[in-house]
Amino acid sequence: MWMDRRVWVIGIGDDGAAGLPEGVRQVVETADVLAGGDRQLAFFPDFSRERWRVQGGLRDLADRIRSAEGRRVAVLASGDPLFYGIGSYLAKVLGPDAVTVVPAVSSVQLAFARAGVGWQDAAILSVHGRPMRGLAQRVDRHDKVALLTDDVNTPAAIAKYLLSFGMAEYRAFVGERLGGPQERTGWYTLEEMADRAFDPLNVVLLLRDRPSTAQTGVAGTGVLAGRLAHPAGAGRWPLGIPDEAFAQRKPDRGLITKREVRVLCLAELALRPGAVLWDIGACTGSVSIEAILQTPDVEVYAIEKNVEDLENLRENQRRFRTDFVAVHGKAPEGLDGFADPDAVFIGGSGGELEHLLQVCADRLRPGGRIVVSAATLETLATAQATLARLGLSVSITLVQTARSRPILQLTRLEGMNPVFLITAVRMEGGDSNGGNG
Numbered sequence: 001m002w003m004d005r006r007v008w009v010i011g012i013g014d015d016g017a018a019g020l021p022e023g024v025r026q027v028v029e030t031a032d033v034l035a036g037g038d039r040q041l042a043f044f045p046d047f048s049r050e051r052w053r054v055q056g057g058l059r060d061l062a063d064r065i066r067s068a069e070g071r072r073v074a075v076l077a078s079g080d081p082l083f084y085g086i087g088s089y090l091a092k093v094l095g096p097d098a099v100t101v102v103p104a105v106s107s108v109q110l111a112f113a114r115a116g117v118g119w120q121d122a123a124i125l126s127v128h129g130r131p132m133r134g135l136a137q138r139v140d141r142h143d144k145v146a147l148l149t150d151d152v153n154t155p156a157a158i159a160k161y162l163l164s165f166g167m168a169e170y171r172a173f174v175g176e177r178l179g180g181p182q183e184r185t186g187w188y189t190l191e192e193m194a195d196r197a198f199d200p201l202n203v204v205l206l207l208r209d210r211p212s213t214a215q216t217g218v219a220g221t222g223v224l225a226g227r228l229a230h231p232a233g234a235g236r237w238p239l240g241i242p243d244e245a246f247a248q249r250k251p252d253r254g255l256i257t258k259r260e261v262r263v264l265c266l267a268e269l270a271l272r273p274g275a276v277l278w279d280i281g282a283c284t285g286s287v288s289i290e291a292i293l294q295t296p297d298v299e300v301y302a303i304e305k306n307v308e309d310l311e312n313l314r315e316n317q318r319r320f321r322t323d324f325v326a327v328h329g330k331a332p333e334g335l336d337g338f339a340d341p342d343a344v345f346i347g348g349s350g351g352e353l354e355h356l357l358q359v360c361a362d363r364l365r366p367g368g369r370i371v372v373s374a375a376t377l378e379t380l381a382t383a384q385a386t387l388a389r390l391g392l393s394v395s396i397t398l399v400q401t402a403r404s405r406p407i408l409q410l411t412r413l414e415g416m417n418p419v420f421l422i423t424a425v426r427m428e429g430g431d432s433n434g435g436n437g
């Protein structure tokens with residue numbers, strides 16, 4: 001069985017050695033070294049040769065395997081080792097030709113089987129060993145989700161988190177110790193799941209079984225008693241959400257990046273999946289929210305100095321089911337805790353634009369972009385001169401739009417305030433010293 005592969009990564013279920021094919025059991029029994037977690041090693045109490053206990057530290061395991069040249073190493077893993085598992089890492093660092101992977105049925109497969117639900121259209125997400133931040137929008141994009149959990153991000157914690165974003169239209173299936181003698185499964189509402197304790201070895205399935213009850217405060221197309229129903233899925237929001245959909249400061253409604261300008265800002269930011277975006281002077285959070293809804297897995301950090309606006313931003317986070325970092329502060333103070341950005345949007349600078357642009361340029365990643373929205377010629381002049389001095393490639397767009405308004409039986413156009421969009425790009429390998437050198 002070993003042939004020319006001296007490293008085998010073997011998936012094993014909760015039924016232990018009995019669930020392995022005979023040939024695979026022989027590989028384990030004839031190995032020089034057996035590696036795995038405590039639970040997996042316990043399935044082979046009679047193995048008398050060397051045992052390696054794996055506790056995180058996959059790099060250390062790979063180094064030990066390399067140093068054991070000439071010895072046959074069997075590594076035990078839960079379920080499918082290539083599904084959020086150790087197999088992917090070992091195949092990458094040791095080389096796919098050096099590793100044989102034998103999958104068992106994964107916990108996700110078993111969960112869907114026990115639930116009697118097809119999973120070819122499911123999204124599979126993990127909060128195992130990672131923060132819950134951003135889970136709301138990742139779940140809300142899908143009608144069917146499998147979640148890998150841990151002892152911090154438990155089913156109850158997940159339920160409470162989702163309910164805080166009004167996502168009660170999902171029902172949950174929890175599979176505990178799947179495939180073993182202590183297996184337990186059940187269906188729950190999120191309210192029920194929030195109040196229960198589950199075995200640490202569990203998988204959660206989420207199925208949207210009715211239209212979303214989340215609503216936005218906008219009148220217009222799709223009005224239902226003066227409110228527009230959420231379209232049941234973050235990914236289903238069209239580009240260019242109506243301004244009226246966002247909670248805004250009263251009586252000063254209108255302190256928002258207008259829909260037409262917002263769409264152009266997103267185009268100038270040129271976000272890619274996984275990009276880091278700073279939203280400075282975020283106000284209602286409309287740019288951050290649209291960025292998340294339109295770009296998978298974008299990581300957003302927003303800062304706003306006005307407390308009332310920040311409260312509206314957080315209401316909009318709940319309303320649009322978008323979870324991102326939003327802090328109270330006046331930039332550039334408060335930016336130190338943000339990850340380095342791929343893109344920066346500046347909707348307000350509080351009179352500190354030149355210094356703020358220097359800080360942003362210093363932190364901007366190669367190929368990154370800064371977009372400044374300016375309503376005055378003075379802001380335009382400062383932004384253009386500063387960004388050019390910092391050595392970034394600068395372009396300017398003047399946005400002049402008008403919206404139709406009824407007048408008796410006729411229609412007129414009402415002009416909106418012109419806005420300058422100043423876009424600066426850091427070329428690959430560039431720095432922010434510009435003309436200072």
